[in-house]
Amino acid sequence: MLTKSQARTFFVGGTVLFSGLFFALTFDTHRKVPDQTNADQITPAVVAGKKIWEENNCMGCHTLFGEGAYYAPELTKTVDRRGEAWLRVFLKDPEAMYPGRRKMVKYDFSEEDLDNIIAFFDWCGKVDLNGFPADPPLRAKMEGVAASSAAPVKLLPSPVPAIMVTAACTGCHSVAGEGGAAGALIGAPPLDGVHATKSRDELRQWISDPQKIKPGTAMPDLVPAVVSEEQLEEILDYLYSNAETKPAA
Amino acid sequence: MKFKSQKIAYWFFAAAMLLLVLQVVYGFIMGFAHMGYDGLHEIIPFNTARAVHTNLLVFWLLLGFMGAAHYIIPEEADRELYWPKLAPIQLITFLLVGVTALVGYHVNWWEGRKFLEIPRPLDYLVVINVLMFVVNIGMTIWKGNRFTTTSIVLYMGLLFAALLYLPGMIAFDNQTMDSFYRWWVVHLWVEGVWELIMGGMLCFLLIKLTGIDREVLEKWLYIIVGLTFLSGILGTGHHYYYIGTPSYWLWIGGIFSALEPLAFLGMAIYAFVIVKKGKRNHPNRIALSWTLGSAIISFVGAGFLGLAHTLPQVNLWTHGTLVTAMHGHLAFWGAYAMINLAMIAYAMPLLTGRKLWDAKSAGIAYWCSNIGMIAMTAAFAVAGITQVNLERRMGLDFLAVQEEIQVHFFGLILAASLFSVGIGAFIYNFWMHGLPNDEALDPSSSL
Numbered sequence: 001m002l003t004k005s006q007a008r009t010f011f012v013g014g015t016v017l018f019s020g021l022f023f024a025l026t027f028d029t030h031r032k033v034p035d036q037t038n039a040d041q042i043t044p045a046v047v048a049g050k051k052i053w054e055e056n057n058c059m060g061c062h063t064l065f066g067e068g069a070y071y072a073p074e075l076t077k078t079v080d081r082r083g084e085a086w087l088r089v090f091l092k093d094p095e096a097m098y099p100g101r102r103k104m105v106k107y108d109f110s111e112e113d114l115d116n117i118i119a120f121f122d123w124c125g126k127v128d129l130n131g132f133p134a135d136p137p138l139r140a141k142m143e144g145v146a147a148s149s150a151a152p153v154k155l156l157p158s159p160v161p162a163i164m165v166t167a168a169c170t171g172c173h174s175v176a177g178e179g180g181a182a183g184a185l186i187g188a189p190p191l192d193g194v195h196a197t198k199s200r201d202e203l204r205q206w207i208s209d210p211q212k213i214k215p216g217t218a219m220p221d222l223v224p225a226v227v228s229e230e231q232l233e234e235i236l237d238y239l240y241s242n243a244e245t246k247p248a249a
Numbered sequence: 250m251k252f253k254s255q256k257i258a259y260w261f262f263a264a265a266m267l268l269l270v271l272q273v274v275y276g277f278i279m280g281f282a283h284m285g286y287d288g289l290h291e292i293i294p295f296n297t298a299r300a301v302h303t304n305l306l307v308f309w310l311l312l313g314f315m316g317a318a319h320y321i322i323p324e325e326a327d328r329e330l331y332w333p334k335l336a337p338i339q340l341i342t343f344l345l346v347g348v349t350a351l352v353g354y355h356v357n358w359w360e361g362r363k364f365l366e367i368p369r370p371l372d373y374l375v376v377i378n379v380l381m382f383v384v385n386i387g388m389t390i391w392k393g394n395r396f397t398t399t400s401i402v403l404y405m406g407l408l409f410a411a412l413l414y415l416p417g418m419i420a421f422d423n424q425t426m427d428s429f430y431r432w433w434v435v436h437l438w439v440e441g442v443w444e445l446i447m448g449g450m451l452c453f454l455l456i457k458l459t460g461i462d463r464e465v466l467e468k469w470l471y472i473i474v475g476l477t478f479l480s481g482i483l484g485t486g487h488h489y490y491y492i493g494t495p496s497y498w499l500w501i502g503g504i505f506s507a508l509e510p511l512a513f514l515g516m517a518i519y520a521f522v523i524v525k526k527g528k529r530n531h532p533n534r535i536a537l538s539w540t541l542g543s544a545i546i547s548f549v550g551a552g553f554l555g556l557a558h559t560l561p562q563v564n565l566w567t568h569g570t571l572v573t574a575m576h577g578h579l580a581f582w583g584a585y586a587m588i589n590l591a592m593i594a595y596a597m598p599l600l601t602g603r604k605l606w607d608a609k610s611a612g613i614a615y616w617c618s619n620i621g622m623i624a625m626t627a628a629f630a631v632a633g634i635t636q637v638n639l640e641r642r643m644g645l646d647f648l649a650v651q652e653e654i655q656v657h658f659f660g661l662i663l664a665a666s667l668f669s670v671g672i673g674a675f676i677y678n679f680w681m682h683g684l685p686n687d688e689a690l691d692p693s694s695s696l
Binding site for chain 1: 640
């Protein structure tokens, strides 16, 4: 059986060997990370955004690259998922967007802060993370189930008006076959058939002040901060462009 | 106890107990927030509670390790502490720095890097403080009358833990590199050098509690800490799967972290075999229970549950979910909290001369805290696995999923309440021992 000095040699030898390997791999990681992370695109705005991320301990609730706490959403691809316009509205007053839901601290960011935060997230979203976060493998199957059980509705014409993208309507609602990833869960219905269930006036009132009609709803206050009165009419024109043709029963 | 200067260990332990209570309180704040009761949001938002909860953990565990070192090293080196007067100064300044950091977290003063939130100016004070500790303990060993493997392993753990704090202070503009070196501290602490500390403490406790020959125990100690480094150093790779580092970390991290449970398994088998062979019927059975419990729960929590989500194919889905919290709780409890509580349960009667090892509170403490923590782990597991399936695999919205799993946090809070009863009983038992005193000195004792 092993003697004590052999055991010590195993410990010291193993530690030295594996520390050496670890240092070599660290060296190689240093060489490869700039390419993999697009380090040349780390602008002063990205650095400033990272500073805001750290100074407010955003990691104390959120995850980034999957690292942090598990109280608030993973943010690596947030610019892709939500769009810049949505993030700007949200960050100005997080609770207004999700009244009565889980809270985020209101930080009173300046416009420049917002530019920097978004620049940082945008850079993060483009880093090659070896496949993280992965696309949900079961989503396609779920959508198949939902589609086969619902009555077919004639889709609105594509593309959707630009304002519906910048105001991030499609972040929650599906329309013309676009967007709506999270819709069914937070109660945001598809909009293609909305003309059949609500009058144009009702819909105008709803978008103008959702909280008044349904306190606690997740639908954000968009008018007039993000969507002007004229743009609201543009959206309504679009949503009612199918109104003549009755939806298939 | 054999030496007067060992008495200082009591104060490290007492401070650790106080911080443990606070850690539990902040844990409840987080648990309730997850359930939807976030009434403290304006004063203690979740990120504050989270930073305080995890930093208090590190803080009280380090105090426990320091207390253990102040108790073990004089006994192993067979002399008084080299600078007995430095120890209380070091303790008080350490507490001041730590408490300042914790208060800072309530006013948005922090670094915002998970586990290493301490603001930079305080980092330097931590370094100076830990240097005082490392030098005092080091000089005690150096000038000691005997060198033992136990004290060397324990000391190496403490020294490397101090050195590994430094890479966490390097600044990077690149989030990926920032994270890369953050894990040098966090991973190489808990899955590396802290295991040396744990191994050293375990070895000391087993020598004392079983009376088995030191040569046999220390030989196996080398094998176990050898296995720790063999797997744990490259096992750091499991933090480098998905943060923007090269893809070879996927298989390097995968293979070596799959080996990590070996060290913990070794430790569990070692503890059991030794206790079975034990010649001495040490009256402090509860300290032995904590020691064995630590060896076994650390294998389950750190080894087995770690393995359960460390493979890259699994981690792709579980990375950044409550599954991590599930593993984290039982791992820290088994490996580091329990070994500290074992040391305290062992040392208190010897420091104070009061033998409260058979008191009812000692048994309640052991069973309630352990069953409570295992139940908490189960609650996190159910919540975490549900989150992985709904959010990561089906693609449902984050908040919608969180609302679905709120009910499991009710289970968590029930389990945490049982756990708290155990911690309360442990502290009651601690309190009833009274203060350390010279009447407990017994230079000839081998217990």
